[in-house]
Amino acid sequence: MKITKGKISILLGLVCFGVAAWIIAHNHEEDMAAGESSEALLKEVDAMISNVAVDEPSGEMKAVDVDGQSFIGIIDIPSIDIRLPIQAEWSQENAKQAPCRYKGSVYENDLIVAGHNYQRHFGNLNQLVSGDTVIVTDVDGRQYYYEVTYTETIGTYDVDKMDEGDWDFTVFTCTIGGASRVTVRCEYVKTVTPGSAESVIQEIEEAVSEDSEQK
Numbered sequence: 001m002k003i004t005k006g007k008i009s010i011l012l013g014l015v016c017f018g019v020a021a022w023i024i025a026h027n028h029e030e031d032m033a034a035g036e037s038s039e040a041l042l043k044e045v046d047a048m049i050s051n052v053a054v055d056e057p058s059g060e061m062k063a064v065d066v067d068g069q070s071f072i073g074i075i076d077i078p079s080i081d082i083r084l085p086i087q088a089e090w091s092q093e094n095a096k097q098a099p100c101r102y103k104g105s106v107y108e109n110d111l112i113v114a115g116h117n118y119q120r121h122f123g124n125l126n127q128l129v130s131g132d133t134v135i136v137t138d139v140d141g142r143q144y145y146y147e148v149t150y151t152e153t154i155g156t157y158d159v160d161k162m163d164e165g166d167w168d169f170t171v172f173t174c175t176i177g178g179a180s181r182v183t184v185r186c187e188y189v190k191t192v193t194p195g196s197a198e199s200v201i202q203e204i205e206e207a208v209s210e211d212s213e214q215k
Contacts (some may be wrong), residue, residue: 004006004215005196011021013194019065023143024047026144031065035059036048037087037098038082038084038085038097038098038120039099039120040101041066041067041069041072041085041097042083042084042085042098044066044067044073044084044109045066045071045073045139045179046074047084048064048066048139049064049073049074049139049140049148050062050140050141051137051140051141051143051194051195052140052141052194052195053140053141053142053193053194053195055138057099057107057140057142058107058108058140059105059108060105060107061073061088061101061106061107061111061138061139062090062103062138062139062140063194064139065138065193066085067185068121069085069086069087069129070086070088071085071087071090071096071098071139071178072086072087072101072112072138073085073106073136073137073138073139074086074090074136074139075099075113075135075136075137075171076134076135076136077128077132077133077134077135078132078133078135079128079129079132079133079173080124080127081123081161082122082124082130083147084099084115084121084123085098085099086098086099086100086101086113086209087099087100087131087137088100088101089100089101090103090114093115095114095115096116097108098115098121099114099115099121099122099193100111100113100114100115101113102162102172103163104163106136106138106144106169109168109169109188110163110167110168111166111169111170112162112163112169112170112171112172113136113169113170113172114171114172114173115171115172115173116174116211117173117174117175117176117182118160121173122171122173122182123173125171125172125182126151126175126182126203127175128184129150130147131147131148132147132148132154133145133146133148133150133189134169134184134186135145137158141189141193141194142186142193142194143192144169144188144191145188145189145190145191145192146168146169146186146188146189146201147186147187147189148184148185148186149186149187150184150185151163151182151183151185151187152182152183152185153175153178153183154172154180154181154183155178155180155181156174156178156181158202162181162183165185167185167186167187168186168188169185169187169188170183170184170185170186171183171186172184
């Protein structure tokens with residue numbers, strides 16, 4: 001049987017389609033696994049937060065151990081419905097389960113958090129706009145509030161640019177395909193300490209909100 005250029009093109013097209021379908025299915029499976037993993041870890045990290053803040057902290061952030069992994073706290077981004085644990089150290093493997101501390105500390109106003117672009121992790125980070133709130137809770141229960149002020153796109157290999165500038169908090173993720181990084185810069189707003197009047201009011205408001213949702 002004679003194989004024509006047209007048949008070869010069709011075969012190549014089918015192969016490419018099959019590869020693309022496999023990649024999409026694999027990415028979806030990986031995305032779901034990452035979401036399930038971070039959700040399970042979040043529950044354990046949340047349960048280990050002491051809510052007893054004694055001294056004014058500085059330097060490196062305290063960490064808690066969950067199944068052999070270290071976590072420095074939790075990140076909340078209400079506008080994109082994100083609440084995730086933050087691992088103490090960055091690695092490709094760690095990031096498959098939850099976002100990681102890239103460098104810095106909330107106590108020194110220079111924390112940088114990195115995460116994969118899974119839909120259930122930082123896939124919607126590019127939707128953040130100026131004025132949005134980001135909250136980082138440390139393992140003692142202190143809540144550090146930040147306001148989004150600037151979003152930029154940084155090249156994958158422009159690592160030095162990630163900690164350029166005097167930003168209080170930065171969170172970033174790769175774009176699809178990994179050609180660049182969506183980078184969100186934030187300014188410090190306030191700290192809410194466990195046991196403070198503001199913290200008690202927050203707890204009451206959350207309890208009322210949960211009660212209303214259940215009715």
